[in-house]
Amino acid sequence: MPESWFHREFLTPRKLCFNVIWYGLHFFLFGYGWHSQATNARLAGLNTLKWSVWSSRGAGLVLAFDGGMILVPMLRNIIRVVRPKLAWLFPADENIWFHRQVAYQMAFWAMVHTTAHYVNFIRVEQTQIRKQTALEIHYTQPGGITGHVMLLIIVLMYSTAHNKIRAQCFEAFWYTHHLAFFFMIGLYTHATGCFVRDTAQPDFIPTFPFYSTDHCLGYLSWRFTIWPGILYFGERVYREIRARRSTKLSKLLVHPSGAMELRIVKPSFKYTAGQWLFIQVPDVSKFQWHPFTITSAPEDPYVSVHIRQVGDWTRALGDRVGAGPSVVQAMTQAALKAYDKDEKTTTALGRGDFVELDPASSTRPLPVVRIDGPYGAPAEDVFKAEVAVLVGAGIGVTPFASILKHIWYRQRRGDLGSLRRVEFFWICRDAPSFGWFQSLLQEVEAAQTDPNFLRINIYLTQKISEDMLWNIAVNDAGADYDPLTLLRTRTMYGRPDWKAIFGRIRQAIESGQYLPGSKSQLVTKVGAYFCGPSVLAKAIKEEAMAACTSNVKFTFAKEHF
Amino acid sequence: MGVFIWHDWARFVSLAASIYLVWAGYWAIFYRKFFWDIVGGIVRDPGGIQPSRGAEPFISVIVKAPIIQIMVIIVSLITLMVELPAPFIKGTSIYRSWTLRIVLLIFQAFLGVLLYQGTNGALYSLIAAYGYTMAQMKGETMPEPKKGGGRGDRA
Numbered sequence: 001m002p003e004s005w006f007h008r009e010f011l012t013p014r015k016l017c018f019n020v021i022w023y024g025l026h027f028f029l030f031g032y033g034w035h036s037q038a039t040n041a042r043l044a045g046l047n048t049l050k051w052s053v054w055s056s057r058g059a060g061l062v063l064a065f066d067g068g069m070i071l072v073p074m075l076r077n078i079i080r081v082v083r084p085k086l087a088w089l090f091p092a093d094e095n096i097w098f099h100r101q102v103a104y105q106m107a108f109w110a111m112v113h114t115t116a117h118y119v120n121f122i123r124v125e126q127t128q129i130r131k132q133t134a135l136e137i138h139y140t141q142p143g144g145i146t147g148h149v150m151l152l153i154i155v156l157m158y159s160t161a162h163n164k165i166r167a168q169c170f171e172a173f174w175y176t177h178h179l180a181f182f183f184m185i186g187l188y189t190h191a192t193g194c195f196v197r198d199t200a201q202p203d204f205i206p207t208f209p210f211y212s213t214d215h216c217l218g219y220l221s222w223r224f225t226i227w228p229g230i231l232y233f234g235e236r237v238y239r240e241i242r243a244r245r246s247t248k249l250s251k252l253l254v255h256p257s258g259a260m261e262l263r264i265v266k267p268s269f270k271y272t273a274g275q276w277l278f279i280q281v282p283d284v285s286k287f288q289w290h291p292f293t294i295t296s297a298p299e300d301p302y303v304s305v306h307i308r309q310v311g312d313w314t315r316a317l318g319d320r321v322g323a324g325p326s327v328v329q330a331m332t333q334a335a336l337k338a339y340d341k342d343e344k345t346t347t348a349l350g351r352g353d354f355v356e357l358d359p360a361s362s363t364r365p366l367p368v369v370r371i372d373g374p375y376g377a378p379a380e381d382v383f384k385a386e387v388a389v390l391v392g393a394g395i396g397v398t399p400f401a402s403i404l405k406h407i408w409y410r411q412r413r414g415d416l417g418s419l420r421r422v423e424f425f426w427i428c429r430d431a432p433s434f435g436w437f438q439s440l441l442q443e444v445e446a447a448q449t450d451p452n453f454l455r456i457n458i459y460l461t462q463k464i465s466e467d468m469l470w471n472i473a474v475n476d477a478g479a480d481y482d483p484l485t486l487l488r489t490r491t492m493y494g495r496p497d498w499k500a501i502f503g504r505i506r507q508a509i510e511s512g513q514y515l516p517g518s519k520s521q522l523v524t525k526v527g528a529y530f531c532g533p534s535v536l537a538k539a540i541k542e543e544a545m546a547a548c549t550s551n552v553k554f555t556f557a558k559e560h561f
Numbered sequence: 562m563g564v565f566i567w568h569d570w571a572r573f574v575s576l577a578a579s580i581y582l583v584w585a586g587y588w589a590i591f592y593r594k595f596f597w598d599i600v601g602g603i604v605r606d607p608g609g610i611q612p613s614r615g616a617e618p619f620i621s622v623i624v625k626a627p628i629i630q631i632m633v634i635i636v637s638l639i640t641l642m643v644e645l646p647a648p649f650i651k652g653t654s655i656y657r658s659w660t661l662r663i664v665l666l667i668f669q670a671f672l673g674v675l676l677y678q679g680t681n682g683a684l685y686s687l688i689a690a691y692g693y694t695m696a697q698m699k700g701e702t703m704p705e706p707k708k709g710g711g712r713g714d715r716a
Contacts, residue, residue: 115588118678122592125609133610134677135599148681155685159573169563172570312563 033061042198056116059109064221066106067187071228073099142193146186153183191218243370263302273406274399277373293398297405383417385527391425393532427459502547530558571692578685579637585678586634593624594677636669657703666690
C-alpha cells in the first residue's frame with residue numbers, strides 16, 4: 001500500500017521541517033508585504049484601494065523571493081563545490097525537485113498577484129486616483145507589459161517542462177526553457193514603471209535605474225534577485241569556456257550488447273567516481289547537451305561513457321560514428337554465435353569482447369565531442385563507511401562501474417579509507433543487455449585477492465521461460481561460472497528481500513564474524529548507496545533504517561539522473 | 562529530434578487557459594468591465610471609462626448583467642471536463658475529438674476576450690487551439706485511456 005499523502009508530507013521529520021520553513025517563509029513574506037504596504041503613510045493614496053493593493057504587494061514580495069530562488073538550484077557548479085560542506089544541511093541532489101517547488105510557489109503567487117492587480121487597476125480607473133485607465137496601466141506601462149509577458153512565458157515553460165513532454169521531446173523542453181532569459185529580464189524590470197509611488201506622476205530620472213528612489217517606493221527587489229541571475233549567467237559562460245578546452249575522442253568501442261563506449265581524453269577534466277557529465281556532439285546536434293554517467297575511474301587516463309542506442313540522439317550518434325543499429329545487430333549476433341560455441345568449452349570470456357571502431361577504415365574521422373562537468377553524486381562517501389552496500393537497479397548500475405573501478409584502484413594502492421567490505425547488488429530485468437557491465441564485473445571480480453572484500457549479488461527479476469529454466473538448471477550445476485553472467489557469483493532470481501539482507505548484515509557484524517576485529521569498535525557504519533527508480537529507493541531506505549541498532553548504523557544515499 | 566506530441570502539450574496549455582478563464586470569469590462578476598470599451602469611450606473623473614453608444618449591446622450582457630462571465634465559466638468548465646477528463650467522458654468519442662476541443666477553445670477565447678479579466682486566458686486558449694490544430698494536421702490520435710491510470714507502471 002502506498003503511504004498516504006499526509007504521512008509523506010507531515011510525519012517525515014525532514015519533510016515536515018522543509019514544509020514548515022518553506023510555506024512559513026512564503027506566508028510570512030506575504031504578511032510582511034501586506035503589512036508594510038498597509039501601514040505606509042506615504043502610500044496613503046494607493047492604500048485607498050484597500051485589500052487588493054495590500055495583497056498585490058504581499059504577493060509581489062513573495063514573487064521577488066521566488067524569482068531570486070528559482071535559479072539558485074540550477075547553479076550546478078557552485079552546488080558541486082559547496083555540497084561536500086553542506087550536504088548535511090540540504091539535499092544537494094534534490095536540486096531539480098527544489099527548482100520545481102519554487103516554480104509551483106511562483107505559479108500560485110503569480111495568480112494572487114495578478115488577480116489583485118486586475119482589481120487594483122480597474123479601481124484606479126473608476127476612482128481616478130491617478131488619471132489613467134486600467135488598460136493603459138496593463139498595456140503601456142512597464143509593470144503591466146512585463147507582467148503579461150512573464151505570465152505567457154510561465155504558461156509556455158511550465159507546459160513544456162511537464163514530465164510527459166520532457167520525456168517524449170527533451171528539445172522542446174530545453175529550448176523553451178531558455179525563455180527564462182526573457183523571464184528574468186522581465187522580473188528585474190517589472191518595477192521600473194514606478195507604480196508604487198507617493199506622487200501623482202512617476203518620478204523618472206535620466207540616470208540608472210531611471211526612476212527616483214525618493215518617490216518610487218517599491219521593494220527594489222531587483223538589487224537582490226539579480227545576483228542569482230548574474231551567477232547563473234556567469235556559470236553558463238564558464239561552462240561554455242570549459243567545454244571548449246581541448247577534448248579528443250580517442251577511442252570508440254562497440255560492445256556486443258549494443259552499448260558504445262566513448263573514451264575521451266580531456267586533461268583539464270577532473271572528477272571523482274560516480275559523477276556524471278554532459279556530452280555534446282556538434283555533428284549530431286549543435287546545441288544539445290546530454291547527461292551521461294562517467295564509467296571510468298578517476299585513475300584511468302581517459303574519461304569514458306557508455307551509451308546505449310535507445311533514444312533518437314543516441315541513435316543519431318551511432319549512425320554518425322558508423323555503428324548504426326544494423327551494424328550493432330550484426331555484431332551482437334556474431335558475438336552470440338561465438339558465445340554459443342564458447343559455452344561448450346566453458347571459457348569465461350566470449351561475451352565481454354568488444355570491437356573497436358577504427359577511424360581509418362571509415363570514410364569520416366571520429367566526431368568532435370565536447371564535455372561539460374562533472375556534476376553531482378555522493379560516491380566519495382563510500383570510503384567513510386566500513387561496509388558499503390551498493391545497489392544498482394537496471395540502468396542505474398552505471399555509476400557503480402566507476403565506483404567499483406575506483407575501489408579496485410584504491411585497493412591496489414592500499415588506500416581504502418575505513419572501507420572494509422563491499423556488498424554490491426545489481427537488480428535488473430535482463431542481464432544480457434548490460435553485457436559491457438558484466439565484462440567490467442568480471443575484471444573486478446577476477447582481480448580480488450581477498451575473497452571477502454567484494455561480494456557481487458545479481459538479481460534477475462525477469463520472468464524466465466521453462467526452456468531457460470532447464471537451461472540454467474543443467475548448465476549451472478557444477479560449473480565454475482554462472483551460465484548467464486559468466487561471473488563466479490551465482491545469479492539469483494526474483495526480487496531481493498531487503499529486510500533479510502540488511503538483517504543478515506547486521507547480525508553478521510554484531511556476531512563479529514563479518515568484520516574481524518570490529519568487536520572493539522563502538523559503532524560500525526554501513527552505508528547504502530542506491531541508484532535507480534525512486535520507488536525501490538524508498539523501500540530500501542525503510543529497510544535500512546529499520547535495521548539500525550545502537551552499534552550498527554545504517555545510512556542511505558541515492559543518486560538521481 | 563524527439564517526437565513532440567502536440568496534443569499532449571496542447572492539453573496542458575488548455576488546462577491552464579481554462580482554469581485561468583474560470584478564475585477570471587469569477588472575478589469579472591464582481592468587477593465588470595467590457596475590455597473594448599476604450600474604443601470610442603470617454604474617461605470621466607471619477608467613474609472611469611464611459612463606453613460609446615456602439616458598445617451598448619456588450620455593456621448590457623457584461624456590465625448590466627454578468628451573462629458573458631457566466632458563459633465563460635461554463636464553457637471553460639466544459640473544456641476542463643473534456644481535458645481532465647471527467648469519468649463519464651473518458652473513453653467516449655467526445656474525449657477523442659480534437660475538433661471539439663478546438664471549437665470549445667476558440668469559443669471560450671472569443672468570450673474571454675470580451676472581458677477585461679479574460680484576455681490572457683483567451684490568448685492561452687488560442688495557443689492551445691493552435692496546438693490541437695497541429696495535432697489534427699499531424700494525424701495524432703488520442704490513445705485509449707489506461708485502466709487505473711497514474712504512473713504505477715514506472716515502478
